[in-house]
Amino acid sequence: MTTYGVLGVGSIATAIVTGLCDGVPEPPVVVLSPRNAARAAELAARFPSVRVAADNQAVVDAGDVVLVCLRPADAAGVLDGLRFRTRHAVVSAVAGLSVGRLAELVAPATDIARSIPLPAVATRDSVTPVQPATPAVTEIFGRLGGSLEVRDETAYEAVGAASATVAAYFRYLGTISGWLTERGVPGAEARRYVADTFAALSAELGTPGADFDALARAHATPGGLNEQLARDLDEAGVYAAVRAGLDAVLVRTGPR
Known part of the structure; x- marks a missing residue:
């Protein structure tokens, strides 16, 4: 069975390890770097089937597939100091680290891919964009909900930028629940109401070929309240600000 070495044990690495091991009859062996000692120890x-290595080189030495889950600012410095071998397959979850630059850092390994995993891989409910679709990257994310190859590099970078919208989404929900609380609804009840309202909409997103414009129209009765709020947000430039924000993220995370 494949042994996975994980460099960097942040939230995404934790989600990946959880998805690989939680409730699985035969979980793979996973070797974690010791950098985030508390989180690594908790997972072990x-x-x-999870253990913590003495150092990053021990992670690489133990792994058949090395998952790079380091922060973008740290990745090059960490990888440059490690010895990879031709036998290694490398799967990166580092934003903006191109396949070409990754190949330089992990040479002589040549089995290299990038990925954009989301926290939902912890419950194996998320399809993960990958580039290219190597056997190693499709195998690991096949365990975690599936993979989606995005062959064009520009499109792949755009998908990566779009993944930065999750925190903003939850702040949007928090703004609604906070507004309710300011008007007398107890905080816990306001949060539960907003969470239930939007969770109930998830079934509509699960249909093949979900059409967001069509869904928006379906929920915006002419002259109704949903239509009013959507129009007011549009006129206030909220949706244009989302596009501008995504452009800014794309500039920051473009390949290096």
């Missing part, structure tokens, strides 16, 4: 205590 939770899952019998």
Whole structure:
């Protein structure tokens, strides 16, 4: 069975390890870097097939597939100091780290791919964009909900930028629940109401070929309240600001 070495144990790495091991009859062996010691120890205590290595080189030495889950600012410096071998397959989850630059850092390894995993891989409910669709990257994300190859590099970078919208989404929901609380609805009840309202809409997103414009129209009765708020946000430039924000993220995360 494949042994996975994980460099960097942040939230995405934690989600990946959880998805690989939680409730799985035969979970793979996972070797974690010790950098985030508390989180690594917690995962090792939770899952019998997970252990913490002495250092990053020990992670690489133990792994058949090395998952790079380092922060973009740290990735090049960490990888440049490690010794990879031709036998290694490398899967990166580092934003903006191009396949070409990754190949330079992990040479002589040549089995290299990038990925954009989201927290939902922890419950194996998320399809993960990858480039290119190597056997190693499709195998690991096949365990975690599936993979989606995005062959064009420009399109791949745009998908990566779009993944930065999650925090803004939750702040949007938080703004609604906060507004309700300011008007007398207890905080816990306001949050539960907003969470239930939007969770109920998830079934509409699960249909093949979900059409967001059509869904918006379906929920905006002419002259109704949904139509009014959508129009007011449009006139206030909210949707234009979303596009501008995505452009700014794309500039920041473009390939290096």
